[in-house]
Amino acid sequence: MAKQLGYHTIREIFTRFHEADPEPKGELEHVNAYTLVVAVALSAQATDAGVNKATRKLFQIADTPQKMLDLGIDSLTEHIKTIGLFRQKGKNVIKLSEILVRDYAGEVPNSRAALQGLPGVGRKTANVVLNMWWRHPAQAVDTHIFRLGNRTGIAPGKTVDAVERAIEDNVPADFQLHAHHWMILHGRYHCKARKPMCPTCIIRDLCPFEDKTV
Missing domain, CATH: 1.10.340.30 (Hypothetical protein; domain 2)
Structure with a gap:
């Protein structure tokens, strides 16, 4: 578990997430x-x-x-x-x-x-x-977010509830609405469990994860 990142570092991380994907979407198909x-x-x-x-x-x-x-x-x-x-x-x-x-x-x-x-x-x-659906800034923590929150220090916590609270406490308010989508997608496609794609990661220089892949 990485140490908690500072406010300005977290803001920079989510600024980059936003620049890369301004309106991230969940991948589950639905009509209502x-x-x-x-x-x-x-x-x-x-x-x-x-x-x-x-x-x-x-x-x-x-x-x-x-x-x-x-x-x-x-x-x-x-x-x-x-x-x-x-x-x-x-x-x-x-x-x-x-x-x-x-x-x-x-x-x-x-x-x-x-x-x-x-x-x-x-x-x-x-x-x-x-x-x-209702665009509340609610944070749904899955295995990808749990891993990413702890690896990066964005939202460290020993339990899912602790990570959820850490996201609510640590992520700047203007990024709260899309925070969990950015984290899910980054964890699913980049910060993978076994072979994280550190060389091409857009937050590599801000991430304290010690076992970065080369």
Whole structure:
């Protein structure tokens, strides 16, 4: 775990991220808030690419909670069977759809507490939905962000919650909205777990990671 970077260094890092990609986007395909919730819930322990492949046809026929209930668990399971833990995830999607229809008139709530009350929706999923759909500066910490936060000193922490708080505390306010997307993408494609691409990294000179690749 690297030591916490100073404010000016972190600002420079995110300035470079912004210059390289001013409007970073999440890679999960969706057409509305409901399909975003479903996609993120399905993405646990799965790749975004794998989820997108499974949901393209699904969301063409079931893009609302009621349509998903009309589709039914058996057909839903058939659509998502290539995704890890698909049986439990399918049950969660049906249950959360029932709750949305019953308690929220089929609409996705825009509060973290309400979102986390849905089956299969944890804090990370709730933060992704709040950020991507309602543009709240919520920080969804996945394995890429956890690694990057600790390697670089942007947001060191021993737990996911600690890293989330560190991002909220350390990243300048004007970069908060896109912070987790920049960090996910940099961690996924550059600061990889086994072979980080340090020679071509745009923040190499600012990063204190001791085991940089040559």
